[in-house]
Amino acid sequence: MLREPQQERSRTTRRRLIEAAMDCIGERGWHGVTVAVIAERAGVSRGAAQHHFPTREDLVAAAVELLGESQITELRTKADGLPTGASRIFGVVEMVLNLYTGPMFRAALQLWAVASSDEQLRGTLVPLEARVGREAHRVTVELLGVDEAKPGVRELVQATLDLARGLGLANLLTDDTRRRRQIVREWAHTLETRLSGTGEA
Amino acid sequence: MLREPQQERSRTTRRRLIEAAMDCIGERGWHGVTVAVIAERAGVSRGAAQHHFPTREDLVAAAVELLGESQITELRTKADGLPTGASRIFGVVEMVLNLYTGPMFRAALQLWAVASSDEQLRGTLVPLEARVGREAHRVTVELLGVDEAKPGVRELVQATLDLARGLGLANLLTDDTRRRRQIVREWAHTLETRLSGTGEA
Known part of the structure; x- marks a missing residue:
């Protein structure tokens, strides 16, 4: 399997996190949502999520x-x-x-x-x-x-x-x-x- | 000082609680607000508040x-x-x-x-x-x-x-x-x- 180039992978991760954030906020409201919750929804590690979005x-x-x-x-x-x-x-x-x-x-x-x-x-x-x-x-x-x-x-x-x-x-x-x-x-x-x-x- | 008739007093209390509720919700959002918080803001006892609005x-x-x-x-x-x-x-x-x-x-x-x-x-x-x-x-x-x-x-x-x-x-x-x-x-x-x-x- 070909590896995605790093820049591409990084863009995909960002986009996945953003979409998960809007889904989570829409469903649970701002107060029910943390970066950890969003990372889990996006299938991204908490560390990677915090790297992109502190x-x-x-x-x-x-x-x-x-x-x-x-x-x-x-x-x-x-x-x-x-x-x-x-x-x-x-x-x-x-x-x-x-x-x-x-x-x-x-x-x-x-x-x-x-x-x-x-x-x-x-x-x-x-x-x-x-x-x-x-x-x-x-x-x-x-x-x-x-x-x-x-x-x-x-x-x-x-x-x-x-x-x-x-x-x-x-x-x-x-x-x-x-x-x-x-x-x-x-x-x-x-x-x-x-x-x-x-x-x- | 004349005492307010009970019905009148009750109406005043209700109105005060309702106004306090909208103020509190507007300022802190739904999640930051409980009946106890609203009662305090309205200057009404928690018991009285819960009598009017469970x-x-x-x-x-x-x-x-x-x-x-x-x-x-x-x-x-x-x-x-x-x-x-x-x-x-x-x-x-x-x-x-x-x-x-x-x-x-x-x-x-x-x-x-x-x-x-x-x-x-x-x-x-x-x-x-x-x-x-x-x-x-x-x-x-x-x-x-x-x-x-x-x-x-x-x-x-x-x-x-x-x-x-x-x-x-x-x-x-x-x-x-x-x-x-x-x-x-x-x-x-x-x-x-x-x-x-x-x-x-």
């Missing part, structure tokens, strides 16, 4: 970055399959409004809840979330193919992403798929009307 | 109900001061989109985060949240003075409340007031356009 905070920082990147990649990949023209807005709105309905959002929410009363974790999360948020905004603008120089466009894109996070919350304790589908349709229709308008605000 | 779940149920009621009361009271006509929509949107930016939302979020991996707490919260959510929807429709029989109106009101919760999340770790103000303006404009339209969907 503290839970380091793991969380890496996880938030990975999560942000994979959301952006997912958006771009799916967007490649979308039609051009009017139905494109519906497709993009559908993707964006479904962005926070998975298990990763559940894990992120655990972190936000804890960070709201934990100075250290807040210090780690705030700059990361700002960067991930800006990137999600930039990609949404690009996929919608709209011009942010027009009055109101920037705020409508922001509102779309805030609405997406609100829909993530609504989907946390119960399956909100059916209700969300109606909202997607109505919001796509609204954006179409507003974005194709004269841009008056 | 478990933390009982306290949480009462808190979510009180929170829902006080939000509705706040909406109605503020709405009395709003003008009629076009600027009314702006006023209502501003109130609704600011609804989840206070310390109570922080406490509620702690509960949701925990409930997403705690069967018992979820069982307590889901029916309560559904009731509080329906009531918030009903009042928003009433304050906007819109007709839900028109296509799309129901979904736009739902989206407004989901957006409000998303904006609550965005305000959790940093002060998001300035950005939110722009979104309020744009959302009000959007609702005005869509709700005063012909109702095509």
Whole structure:
């Protein structure tokens, strides 16, 4: 059997630890999770885990970055399959409004809840979330193919992403798929009307 | 000094315990809080606290109900001061989109985060949240003075409340007031356009 090159192995281990961290935090919450618990879940020795990530905070920082990147990649990949023209807005709105309905959002929410009363974790999360948020905004603008120089466009894109996070919350304790589908349709229709308008605000 | 009638005293004690519970949960999270901690914060004996609320779940149920009621009361009271006509929509949107930016939302979020991996707490919260959510929807429709029989109106009101919760999340770790103000303006404009339209969907 060929040995993986060391750099490759190291990257695989990091990724496994990050994924295990988000799984564990999503299931048990921040307080139920230690680096040792995460290492066990990932099938990695505690020493190796601590070599990559000395503290839970380091793991969380890496996880938030990975999560942000994979959301952006997912958006771009799916967007490649979308039609051009009017139905494109519906497709993009559908993707964006479904962005926070998975298990990763559940894990992120655990972190936000804890960070709201934990100075250290807040210090780690705030700059990361700002960067991930800006990137999600930039990609949404690009996929919608709209011009942010027009009055109101920037705020409508922001509102779309805030609405997406609100829909993530609504989907946390119960399956909100059916209700969300109606909202997607109505919001796509609204954006179409507003974005194709004269841009008056 | 006049003695409070017993029923009155009992109501005051309940209210004090509920408020202390939400304060404690907002500050320390669900895991850092016991009925004993809450009783101390409320200045109530542990025995009296347990007489009113045998478990933390009982306290949480009462808190979510009180929170829902006080939000509705706040909406109605503020709405009395709003003008009629076009600027009314702006006023209502501003109130609704600011609804989840206070310390109570922080406490509620702690509960949701925990409930997403705690069967018992979820069982307590889901029916309560559904009731509080329906009531918030009903009042928003009433304050906007819109007709839900028109296509799309129901979904736009739902989206407004989901957006409000998303904006609550965005305000959790940093002060998001300035950005939110722009979104309020744009959302009000959007609702005005869509709700005063012909109702095509």
